[in-house]
Amino acid sequence: MTTYTFASWDRSGAAASLTDPDDLVRTTPVRGALAATASVNGGTGRSVPVPALRLYGPGDVRAIEPNEIVRIFPLPGTPDAETTRFPLVEFERTEHPWLFTPLTPGPSGHLRPWLALVCVPLSKGRPERVPGARLPVLRVEGGELPDPATLHLWAHAQTLPGHETDPRRSVSRLLCPRRLLPYTTYTACLVPAFEAGRLAGLEQPLDGAGLAPAWGTGTETRDLPVYFSWTFATAEAGDFETLADRLRARPLPAQAGRRPLDISRPGLFAEGPGSVVQEVESALRAPGAPVEAAWPTGPQSARWRQRLADAIAPIGDGSGDEDPDVLPPLYGGFHALRKRADPTSQGWLDILNLDPRWRVAAGLGARAVQAEQEDLMASAWRQLADVRAANRVVDLGRFARLVAGRLHLRHVTPLSADEVLRLVTPSQSRLPLAADTTLWSSIRSSPLPNAMATTAFFRAVRPMGVLSRRVALVSGAAAVPVDPAKPMRSARAVGTVETADPVGTAGPVATADERDASRPPPFAGVLTAVAASPTGLAVTPRDPDGAVCFAVPPERVVAAERLEAVRKVFAPLDGASDAWKQVAADAAGRSLKRRVTTEQLAATPPVPATALNRAFRIPDLPEAEAPADFLARTAVTPEGDLVFPSGRTGAAGLGLFTERTAPGAPRGGFAGQWIGPWDSVAHGDAAGNWKGACHGTWNLGAGRSGRWKGDFVGTWSGRPPAGGTDYTWLALFTGTWETETENGTWRGACTGTWRENDNDSDGVFTGTWRSALRHGTFQGTCPGTWDWNTDNKTGVWWADCHGDLRITGDGPGGDQAPWDTGVLQGLVDQWGDAHPLGLGVFTDPGVLVEQQDQLPVPVVVGARPEDLRDMVVSAHDRSLKPSDAPPVPTRDPFPAQQNGQLIVGLTDPAVTVPAAVAARVDPPDGGDPQTPVQWAPVFTDAMWPPLSGQSREWMFGGLEHVPADTAVLALTNAPFVAAYMVGLNHEFARELRWRAYPTDQRGTYFASFWGYGTDLPPLHTWQLGLPLGAHLTAPPDRVVLVLRSALLRRYPGAIIYAAPLNGSDPDEDHARHPIFRGGLDPDTAMLGFDLTETDLTASPWCFVIAEQPTEPRFGLDDPDPHLGWGSAYQAPNTPGDTADDWNNLSWTHLFDSEAAYQAATHAPGTVRPNVAYDGLVWGTSAAGTARQCFQQPVRVVMPADRLLHPEENDR
Known part of the structure; x- marks a missing residue:
């Protein structure tokens, strides 16, 4: 339920500081005055005389901005406005009616508005243009205008909950308390309320005019400038409440129906x-009437x-040529x-x-x-055109089904499963094998490599293609141990080395010229065996895990997601070349191969999208001995996993990439700055803390440079060492770095001395850096400077390697212009040897000790070796924490034969063509889509x-x-x-x-x-x-x-519904709204409900007619014939519902006789003690008047049993 809050006035801005109170009769001042003082340069002891400040008053207004008006009632041109409602105007700003009133509310809380809303019958006056006047002028007798002494009662501000954050939930409003007559046309006008505003709007001199009313209470004719106006007309007397109250459930006459x-x-x-x-x-x-007489x-x-x-x-049998008979x-x-x-x-x-x-x-x-x-016939012919088009589609479908069926029977049905799968490769995602499974999803969920189900793969392995002549499957070899003389590197220790005869069941490894051209290429011939193997590789029964030999680089043969696994198998045996190269060089003789299960290969998890965003690019690593175009699309994640173009990852290959540099060789410098505050209890006497941020660039030479940034914390000593003049400081740094191809983390420690007198500081630093592939050390110098900040309580330390840092200098007269701190150069004295991060770091925690031993000798004064060790341990735990090998996922074999047969059935034109026709033609009554439509x-x-x-x-x-x-x-x-x-x-x-x-x-x-x-x-x-x-x-x-009734004619938007009765109130949660409605004549309406007579008699129901909720409306009820004129007001008997306290207020309560009511043109604004309830008395405040005149939406509840049996009750 919406809660409205009314206020008698609202002021903001400078007007809220006015001090002249409004007693409702004073006529001065015309402009509000404000007292003001001024100070110079922020001082408090000097003041400057300021002229008196005056605010605009009503005499300064020549027009108003129409956009300030957000709502008017009734709407312009309304032909049937209710006589019980007051015309109104709403403004967007809550202070608008009092904006130019040069007074502040008096002790009684009243404040007169500077403009008013008047409503005059069109026969009594209308706005007209007058020569020399900018605004239209309304010439009208004073008796047609409201009492000027009570205008403050008809202006108020309104707010809704949440108006503090949403200004749209607050407005100001002017009411016109006009007693509207039936069938009368009115013009509503916004006019000035003060004489100064009236003369200003008429372009006449003010001549001392003040805050006197713009019109009097007599019958004298006055000219009023009109800021805004509109017209409307009223209908018959009464409103929704009046018409709804007249409704009765009366017995129907005997002849009804x-x-x-x-x-x-x-x-x-x-x-x-x-x-x-x-x-x-x-x-x-009628209910109860017999269905049939x-x-x-x-x-x-x-x-x-x-x-x-x-x-x-009919006469005759109709078989002759005679004309048919005209019969009923x-x-x-x-x-x-x-x-x-x-x-x-x-x-x-x-x-x-x-x-x-x-x-x-x-x-x-x-x-x-x-x-x-x-x-009707025109519509029937239009529908027939659509039928003919539908039958055209049906005929074409029947033709397509006949022709395509023969082609399918001849060319598709005899194919093997391998050939069928190859044929439907482009449409894998559109072939439903089950309710929630397509051919493509079935392939992805099986051990079958995804690349083997692509068009590119089938094109590459076509029977007469180049690849089929150069690649063979080899099987039937016995495994032998790895030669101890050539141990495998720890990063490549996967499987064992086997030897195989050059000739196997799939043919020898040889070039195209050496192949037997009369024999079909074996590679394509064993593709269907892939589907039967849970390992996902083409294998023979004697060697279920399979083995593959390549005479070309594997990255040119194997799909991207399998390349990492294949490179594991054919890893470098001697650190110089890959196994596949040796195989290619010895194609005529025996070949080496590595045995590895495909479960191990399939266990490599896909890399998530978030990890791809953090991957380091590897555009060119010649040590990998892989094609540059492949490496350009390969990356390394921060976790140390290789990301291949397929999107899958693996930890292999990290041991290949090594930065070979001479230990201790200078590799370039760095530039940057770090800055941060340090605090002190007493200057130079106590130790303090220090923290801040740092950033900059570094260069290793040969075009290899990068950026670095981080944070630091530290301490400094409050007193110099005994006998010394230099104070000491210590800081620990942590951050990140990046280049165009790589990024990582770094940690370091700095220490140095500073001198209080010359603001200089010298220091040295050392630290470690690492990436996903490498790690190393660095050390150097870090000069800087320090100073106090402007409050002389907190120190700030700088290290600037750009030469553009500027600080504020101190001078005898206070702060001076900034000055340069000077160009400070920091150099990296040495870069340590870059060590590779092999796969051992993922499984062997002992590598931490090796990394710690490789750090340079600590040169940081006051830094303990365990500090640096903790630094390395933290970095290791965050980025190189060992993890278990991923579990091997369980995948069901791909049923190639079963799916092949299913696809043959799915592609049968007897199935596909009717489905395509049914998608375009909706057969009537669920008929056959292939049958022409009888429409x-x-x-x-x-x-x-x-x-x-x-x-x-x-x-x-x-x-x-x-x-x-x-x-x-x-x-x-x-x-x-x-x-x-x-x-x-x-x-x-x-x-x-x-x-x-x-x-x-x-x-x-x-x-x-x-x-x-x-x-x-x-x-x-x-x-x-x-x-x-x-x-x-x-x-x-x-x-x-x-x-x-005339109710629905006057209010066609009324809400009507049926609902079960919950006591005496309708159950809104189970309401039934009309399923149809119509009118039999202007005053007779019928509304059908999805209810039966049995429903209404089985349990209590009711019918509700409710007024459409709209914006707030204000007015008074028509005179109540059951009350005496001037009687005391009594609130409705609705316990606990304060919203209905003033619903019964009518014109009867405001006049002592009917003659006084008939003679009045407006509602009175004088205090009436008889109109009082709960401490609120009529005529005492504008907010109270708004609450008393507020009109709640009306709802009428009619029990269904009274409507079914009206003869049993009075209503």
């Missing part, structure tokens, strides 16, 4: 059925029905495939055609089609409006006997609706045949009476033995709320 029918002269017959007058029903019936019985009625059946029956229609005969009605049957077709009451309903449907036949035009519009258009009595007979301001419940008359819908469809079937439309005349063209879904199934499916109305899919007793 029925109309008399004279059948004394049937036309074709000499006598009627035996009763001269019958009652024909309508679409709605009794039909006369007896011999005369039976003869009448027989004669009617004979008159409808047999409604529904086309759909039921019947030509005669049976007088002895009680089925729907016979009752409909032989009972004149239902024939009338069917005839109404036929007349509705005849009235709209041209528009009947369909109209989904509600068909009750054509019935109501013929006469509202056909909707609800006897409606003219229902009194005004009545709410009743009616039920759907199923037999009448069924007869009417049959007549619609029968007549349109005849019209289609007459217009040569291709049809069998059995389509259901109209199926919705109320417009909410379909109300009946297809007519050709109706069982002939069921009674009329039994086939409707909608409930036969669906509830319809009928309102005979």
